[in-house]
Amino acid sequence: MGFRQVHLDFHTSEAIAEIGRRFSKKQFQNMLELGHIDSITVFAKCHHGWSYHPTKVNEMHPNLDFDLLGAMIEAAAEVGVQTPIYISAGLDERLARQHPEWLIRDMDDRTNWVAGFMEPGFHQFCMNSPYLPVLLEQIAEIVSNYETNYIFFDIVGVRQCYCHSCVKALREVGKDPQDAEAIRELGERTYAHYTEQVRQTIHSIKPNMGIVHNSGLLKGRRDLIDMSSHLELESLPTGGWGYDHFPLSARYVQQLGIEFVGMTGKFHTTWGEFGGYKHPNALKYETALNLANGARCSIGDQLHPDGLMDQVTYQLIGQAYGEVKEKEVWCSQAKNVADVGLLSVEAFTASGSHPQQVMDKSDIGAVRLLLEGKFLFDVIDLESDFNSYKVIILPDQIYVDAFLKHKLEVFFEKGGKVLATGSSGLNKEKSAFAIDLGVRYVGLNQYQPDYLKPAFEMPNFSHASLVCYSQGIEIDVVKGSVLGKRENPYFNRELFRYCSHQHTPSSKENGGPGVVESTNGIYIAWHVFDDYAKKGSLPLKEIIIYALNLLLPDKTLETNLPAQGVVTLQKQDQESRYVQHLLYAAPVLRGENIEVIEDIVPVHDIEVSLILESEIKRVYLAPQMQELVFEKKEDRIRYMLPVLECHQMVVLDWDADS
Structure with a gap:
């Protein structure tokens, strides 16, 4: 799993012609290199229900005339970039119009995400319906035909559903579909059955392939977390999540010992936005916030229907990921203190x-x-x-x-x-x-x-x-x-x-x-x-x-970093070192409830003192490799950071023999 991922959305309507006509292997590779990307999630099937590869069990996008999925995997492999594969599991608008009886329904027989078929939008499938075997066939075909390190399944999770299949299932075992607890329990069983069927399907073909179910993070439900091989914590600050959301999720997940990715987006707002861009300082801060909380990084993008990668986007991503590339050696296998x-x-x-x-x-x-x-x-x-x-x-x-x-x-x-x-x-x-x-x-x-x-x-x-x-x-x-x-x-x-x-x-x-x-x-x-x-x-x-x-009279950390700053202390036992992360940026509200980071204001003379278990022998800035003067006074290690611009790591090596 890479440190510098891109999640490349490609939800593309059948009303658009000449899909992928401008896709170029060389241009695709150039953008991956420009963005310092080591992993890119590519689409097998989108919310519209179309496959982007030749298929016997689904329909390829009617306006695509070549294997776009295969072409992207091949191009990325040539430059050493991993390609997880995306499948829209919960949404399939092509099939929804053929089998509306397979969709999730509420008590009033309305569908979701949109309430019916007379408004634009997608409709979510019930995994307790005949849709699941159809989905499993699509999964088996993709896993058999393409090499990847993991499959990313979107729009899934525990749902409460009153569709015909769910009502029938409850009545057959003598339960009342009007009983909210019975509906909740069925939703739990349905999701557990879905994840187990997906696991069996994939691992019967490729036993070591990873699986990620993008079901959102529900703290306290470790059983749901265990259904994925790692987690991708979707948290787009400008998309309504805000800058508090990711630390809340990350500070829970890291103590569980599971690998995880922090997923933000290049968009000014949220998913589905074409022509929207963040300031590069925002992406620098958001990726640094991932590293400071023990996560790897993922930035969401959306490919234009013509298949040409947007150069401005990868210039922006490259500014953030160029810094991540230099820092990641101090961020792997880290534990939070x-x-x-x-x-x-x-x-x-x-x-x-x-x-x-x-x-x-x-x-x-x-x-x-x-x-x-x-x-x-x-x-x-x-x-x-x-x-x-x-x-x-x-x-x-x-x-x-x-x-x-x-x-x-x-x-x-x-x-x-x-x-x-x-x-x-x-x-x-x-x-x-x-x-x-x-x-x-x-x-x-x-x-x-x-x-x-x-x-x-x-x-x-x-x-x-x-x-x-x-x-x-x-x-x-x-x-x-x-x-x-x-x-x-x-x-x-x-x-x-x-x-x-x-x-x-x-x-x-x-x-x-x-x-x-x-x-x-x-x-x-x-x-x-x-x-x-x-x-x-x-x-x-x-x-x-x-x-x-x-x-906390003997708390580990004391610092004069201003309130808007973020500080964490990570420990790399295998390297005999602590890594102190310090971040500072000031999001402002712009528009309606959109938090924006634009200017990075330097903060000077940051005092830090730490009570640590190990005898510290060296303190330096990373990745600059600049030595810092430190002193041990009573039971505390003290140092001063002369200046902080967005993100700084301070490494404290300890004597492995002490």
């Missing part, structure tokens, strides 16, 4: 014992705050080793059953601490705290929003009363220190009682404890991470960072 384990709300609710998925922003808010606060962290699930971390964060909605209670109590016995917020720590009945946080549950606070007045001085806001927009929890202190108290407003805003434009001011009366430190950690009595994701309150951030710093 983390003080904090963030127990993901998504992972918690998606696990087998907590099947109801909660779609909230607590994970997003927590990751954003950890990045801005420069904490080293992993995103974890219930199967993770809690004892690998100094602090576990339970963000907002982590209810504690017997299994989690036992894991946390073992963690506490070994000296671990938790930061629990909001409803986290309560039992499944939400009636009492299931773990000892030094507090007693009273109930949900009747006032929202309310106020938090810290007992400590915030760096920029002294002892100000802070508005908390999220749901507050009323508590009593059993044993612990109160770090902040609640102040309720005079009243909630309602029809005949309201004040000013937004909400009622604080009554300034003591409404009980709000932040409590006890033996096992710190509890904050609001859904603060959800609040931070939605409102981005700076005083709230200072309170959470203060709490985490109390829990």
Whole structure:
């Protein structure tokens, strides 16, 4: 699997003539070399349903008169570039119009992606229908006829479907298709059956071929992850994902030990855009963010129907991948170093014992705050080793059953601490705290929003009363220190009682404890991470960072890198070195909800100190190979980075004999 991939979309309508007429082996190879590309995903079959190769089990695009797939594979092989093969598994518009009865339907008999056939767009197939054997025939033909390292299957995953096949399957075993749980269970079985049939089909022909199902990442569902040989984390910042999305996914996947690729795009917006381009600095930053989080890189492009590769695109990609090529030796087989384990709300609710998925922003808010606060962290699930971390964060909605209670109590016995917020720590009945946080549950606070007045001085806001927009929890202190108290407003805003434009001011009366430190950690009595994701309150951030710093007196990393900067610490055991990644760019909103990186502003005199297990003998910049002065003071290694422009790796070699 390459470090410098391109995912080359080619969803091409039958209404366009002379497909591939300008394809040139030499021009294709020139663009691969211009882009410093070592792997390019090429199309066997697209969303329109057409094959781009001669076929006996499907139909080749009616306006293509040669084997485009084969020509691309041959051209790439001659210049040493791998060619994974793409198959649109879930969408096949040619076949959808012949067999609409094989499509996914909702309860109202509507299709998806579009609701019916009187609007432009694609329609998704149900893998519990006669479509699956047709797809398997197409797969077998491709695997038999072409050499590749893996097949990439798109538009797949666990679906909820009410098509005729699914309704029939449920009724045959005595289950009610109107039962949402029965539909959910059938969706799980259907997807598992699909992936197993694909595996058997491929491996009966080529046992070592890789398989990737592009089903999205559902944290906590390791069984779904195991259905692929590696992961490609689709995360186009300008396409609606934003720049917070990839670190949230990557910090979960890397701790699982599976190889993964971060997939962004060259597009100004998202997939399907012709004539849209990112600034080269954006691609440099996004690929560097991949490397900093232990991922390889993939950039999405879309081939013009005439088959000519776009030179501007590969000039842009080449600027980013030229840098990746120089850096990748310091990025392979790297493990993340983390003080904090963030127990993901998504992972918690998606696990087998907590099947109801909660779609909230607590994970997003927590990751954003950890990045801005420069904490080293992993995103974890219930199967993770809690004892690998100094602090576990339970963000907002982590209810504690017997299994989690036992894991946390073992963690506490070994000296671990938790930061629990909001409803986290309560039992499944939400009636009492299931773990000892030094507090007693009273109930949900009747006032929202309310106020938090810290007992400590915030760096920029002294002892100000802070508005908390999220749901507050009323508590009593059993044993612990109160770090902040609640102040309720005079009243909630309602029809005949309201004040000013937004909400009622604080009554300034003591409404009980709000932040409590006890033996096992710190509890904050609001859904603060959800609040931070939605409102981005700076005083709230200072309170959470203060709490985490109390829990991490010996945290691995300290730095003055500004809030918008990103820092990770990777470890290459086989090379006896740590690799510190530092990044800085400032995305701005341009247009409607599109985050754009254009200017790279240098940041100067970045101070870094680290507590490391190994005796450091050398510190240098990579790939520049420039030595850095460092000192060991007490238990910390300290160095200063004179200037950071977008991305810098600082390598810390240790004495392998120490």
